[in-house]
Amino acid sequence: MEPRRIRRNRPGAAAPWWLLTGGLLAFAVGDLAHVVQAADGDDRLGSPAEAIYLLGYLSQITGMVLMVRRRTPGRDLGSLVDALIVAGAFALPAWVFLIGPLAAANLELLGRISAVAMPTLDLTLLVLLGWLLTAGDSRSVTFVLIVISYVRCEGRRRRSGRGR
Numbered sequence: 001m002e003p004r005r006i007r008r009n010r011p012g013a014a015a016p017w018w019l020l021t022g023g024l025l026a027f028a029v030g031d032l033a034h035v036v037q038a039a040d041g042d043d044r045l046g047s048p049a050e051a052i053y054l055l056g057y058l059s060q061i062t063g064m065v066l067m068v069r070r071r072t073p074g075r076d077l078g079s080l081v082d083a084l085i086v087a088g089a090f091a092l093p094a095w096v097f098l099i100g101p102l103a104a105a106n107l108e109l110l111g112r113i114s115a116v117a118m119p120t121l122d123l124t125l126l127v128l129l130g131w132l133l134t135a136g137d138s139r140s141v142t143f144v145l146i147v148i149s150y151v152r153c154e155g156r157r158r159r160s161g162r163g164r
Contacts, residue, residue, distance in 0.1 A: 013070050019063030020146075026056030027153070050114040057121040064128035072135040083130030087123055094119055125150065 030052035037047055072079070099119050107115060129147050 013066065016063040016066040016070065019059045019066065023056040023058075023060030023063060024153075026052055026059060030056060047114075050110075050118075054114070054117060054121070057117075057125070061121070061124055061128060064125065064132060068128065068131050068135050071132070079134035080131055082134045083127045086130045087127040090126060091123055094123060 030049050033049035033052055034047075037049055099116055105112070105115065129150055132143055133147060
């Protein structure tokens with residue numbers, strides 16, 4: 001998803017690819033901001049690095065929605081239901097063990113919003129990835145690689161502690 005590859009390959013709808021690229025760039029900038037803040041001893045929730053992560057999420061979610069809508073021009077509620085079933089399997093444990101305790105924690109308002117938003121947006125991306133994989137008739141290598149890329153990126157971010 002490099003800009004030069006988007007320009008070279010000229011996909012029919014370039015906007016989703018630009019949005020996904022912008023989201024990944026925002027994650028990289030957020031990681032850099034997080035490292036700088038941690039070096040200064042500022043590791044609080046609701047920091048500017050968290051705001052950059054949120055912008056990255058919004059860009060990626062918008063790009064994924066555009067991809068799914070382009071892939072399935074009509075209403076494809078069946079694949080959406082499939083994706084929601086998978087997400088539901090993850091949503092309940094995530095809420096019970098992660099989001100709920102963070103929402104009840106004694107944090108500032110911005111910290112609480114950030115603590116709840118990050119896992120919620122992760123679940124939203126999971127729904128969209130599932131929807132992207134189940135939508136349409138063909139399963140191209142490109143879409144499978146997108147899913148693998150997101151899973152690897154998310155795993156790496158979680159292990160490093162960035163993006164909480």
